Amino acid sequence: MTEYKSGSNLEKVLTAGHFAFTGECGPPKGANADHLKKKFAYLKGNVDCVNMTDNQTAVVRMSSLAGSALMVAEGLEPNFQMVCRDRNRLAMMSDILGAYALGVRNMLCLSGDHQTFGNHPEAKNVHDIDSMQLIAMVKKMRDEGKFLNGEEIDVPPKMFIGAACNPFADPYEFRVHRLATKIAAGADFIQTQCIFNMEKFRDFMKKVVDMGLHEKCYILAGVTPMKNAGMANFMSKFVPGMDIPDSLIKRLKGVDKRDQAEEGIKFALEQIAEFKEMEGVAGIHLMAIEWEHKVPEIAERAGVLPRP
Amino acid sequence: MIVADRKSLDEILGMVADKDKILVLGCKGCVTVCNVGGLKEAEILAASMKIARKKAGQPLEIDTKALERQCDNEYVSQLADHVADYQAVVSMACGVGPQFLSEMYPDQVFFPGVNTTFFGGAVQHGVWEERCAGCGTCGIHLFGGLCPIARCAKSLLHGPCGGSSNGICEVHKDTACIWDAIVKKKMETGHLEDIVGVKPFKDWRTARDGGPRRSIREELVKGNI
Numbered sequence: 001m002t003e004y005k006s007g008s009n010l011e012k013v014l015t016a017g018h019f020a021f022t023g024e025c026g027p028p029k030g031a032n033a034d035h036l037k038k039k040f041a042y043l044k045g046n047v048d049c050v051n052m053t054d055n056q057t058a059v060v061r062m063s064s065l066a067g068s069a070l071m072v073a074e075g076l077e078p079n080f081q082m083v084c085r086d087r088n089r090l091a092m093m094s095d096i097l098g099a100y101a102l103g104v105r106n107m108l109c110l111s112g113d114h115q116t117f118g119n120h121p122e123a124k125n126v127h128d129i130d131s132m133q134l135i136a137m138v139k140k141m142r143d144e145g146k147f148l149n150g151e152e153i154d155v156p157p158k159m160f161i162g163a164a165c166n167p168f169a170d171p172y173e174f175r176v177h178r179l180a181t182k183i184a185a186g187a188d189f190i191q192t193q194c195i196f197n198m199e200k201f202r203d204f205m206k207k208v209v210d211m212g213l214h215e216k217c218y219i220l221a222g223v224t225p226m227k228n229a230g231m232a233n234f235m236s237k238f239v240p241g242m243d244i245p246d247s248l249i250k251r252l253k254g255v256d257k258r259d260q261a262e263e264g265i266k267f268a269l270e271q272i273a274e275f276k277e278m279e280g281v282a283g284i285h286l287m288a289i290e291w292e293h294k295v296p297e298i299a300e301r302a303g304v305l306p307r308p
Numbered sequence: 309m310i311v312a313d314r315k316s317l318d319e320i321l322g323m324v325a326d327k328d329k330i331l332v333l334g335c336k337g338c339v340t341v342c343n344v345g346g347l348k349e350a351e352i353l354a355a356s357m358k359i360a361r362k363k364a365g366q367p368l369e370i371d372t373k374a375l376e377r378q379c380d381n382e383y384v385s386q387l388a389d390h391v392a393d394y395q396a397v398v399s400m401a402c403g404v405g406p407q408f409l410s411e412m413y414p415d416q417v418f419f420p421g422v423n424t425t426f427f428g429g430a431v432q433h434g435v436w437e438e439r440c441a442g443c444g445t446c447g448i449h450l451f452g453g454l455c456p457i458a459r460c461a462k463s464l465l466h467g468p469c470g471g472s473s474n475g476i477c478e479v480h481k482d483t484a485c486i487w488d489a490i491v492k493k494k495m496e497t498g499h500l501e502d503i504v505g506v507k508p509f510k511d512w513r514t515a516r517d518g519g520p521r522r523s524i525r526e527e528l529v530k531g532n533i
Contacts, residue, residue: 089509112462116479130463170473171491190487240471
């Protein structure tokens with residue numbers, strides 16, 4: 001019998017050698033649980049787990065912990081995101097225990113977008129620890145059953161530990177080393193930033209494979225379908241760390257406005273087809289931003305259904 | 309040094325709106341070096357305030373003076389004979405000055421004339437940049453002589469984050485990504501191994517998080533030196 005680290009569905013899917021397919025869901029700007037449940041319905045059965053974002057882009061939303069618990073209650077598996085911007089180590093460890101008690105089995109460890117990008121730029125940030133240390137902390141809690149101070153945990157949280165990687169940020173040569181550090185710190189799986197520049201990603205994965213990192217950790221390639229050329233333009237100009245080739249913007253502009261969404265989906269499907277064959281890629285992380293209702297169609301057309 | 313920016317004339321005028329006689333008190337320490345709160349700047353501020361108040365039909369009597377340092381009681385005590393001559397004092401020192409003054413002269417009102425911003429230095433004439441966060445546990449040598457606690461917007465010990473672009477921080481287009489510089493230096497000098505391990509968790513007790521700090525040097529306290 002396989003000994004699992006967490007026993008999460010995502011871990012089982014990846015361990016069994018299936019090509020993983022994960023989704024994402026942003027919690028509401030309010031306590032509207034019904035809205036969240038509607039979004040869950042589009043994802044249920046179509047993905048292996050769903051990332052519940054943590055005040056993404058530093059905009060206040062329902063907490064990722066509460067969103068994850070609501071997800072568990074609806075029979076979906078969450079990937080509980082946690083950023084270092086809003087909590088110190090006490091709050092982090094306490095929320096990790098709470099999340100585990102509520103049925104959460106995956107988590108994604110992130111630094112967090114700087115608060116100046118969000119809707120409360122006046123806020124003080126925390127950054128008591130950084131994302132690398134958060135990974136190490138969750139691992140310590142899981143594997144040693146201890147808090148950071150060395151005290152025993154009464155029922156340790158057995159989390160499948162995720163981390164992010166942006167191959168498109170600078171300095172490029174260092175990115176693969178930073179990824180290696182995250183894996184050494186304890187990351188079991190990686191979800192990359194949205195990929196648009198395929199040429200650069202191919203080169204990045206070659207480096208990853210050369211270093212043997214894909215054998216130590218599952219790497220899920222980030223895919224975001226573009227809704228239109230305007231979205232591509234906006235992301236290119238205003239979202240930090242995005243690398244959107246002009247050729248993609250040109251391709252979207254090249255079709256009638258009514259057909260741009262379909263063209264965006266087609267590009268995403270072409271990417272998924274290539275990722276399925278790419279050495280070192282263990283799955284896809286689909287970030288259909290405020291487009292959750294398109295996930296069933298994309299999953300169907302990508303040929304990833306039914307899920308294991 | 310401690311760097312500061314002058315408060316706006318309007319804000320300072322607002323603080324002393326109901327006063328008729330004040331002292332603008334400069335400091336010959338850091339704020340003189342960063343051209344914000346020395347005698348010269350105190351005189352410039354006083355002249356501007358005088359003109360503004362005269363224009364408003366409510367003349368203001370102002371004297372100016374500068375102490376050697378406002379962070380040392382030995383110098384702060386030099387004000388003892390004059391401090392009661394004014395209805396208020398505008399201190400041009402960093403945030404330490406108005407407090408030392410308030411503690412020594414509890415009956416007087418001291419207003420801050422500057423906003424204290426950071427520990428830094430001048431990178432060119434007229435431009436100062438932050439270099440130190442005063443965290444109390446210096447590890448600059450671990451990062452190629454560049455401090456990520458003070459100079460990374462997220463104080464990352466394992467940067468750069470995903471927002472680093474062409475050596476620029478995602479937070480301000482005029483701020484260098486210090487992690488870009490650290491990484492490049494380590495790569496160029498062949499010491500990449502220094503920054504690829506997980507660093508120990510920082511103990512913030514020595515920083516402001518541990519409560520207001522105190523530095524005691526026994527040999528000085530005892531008067532041996």
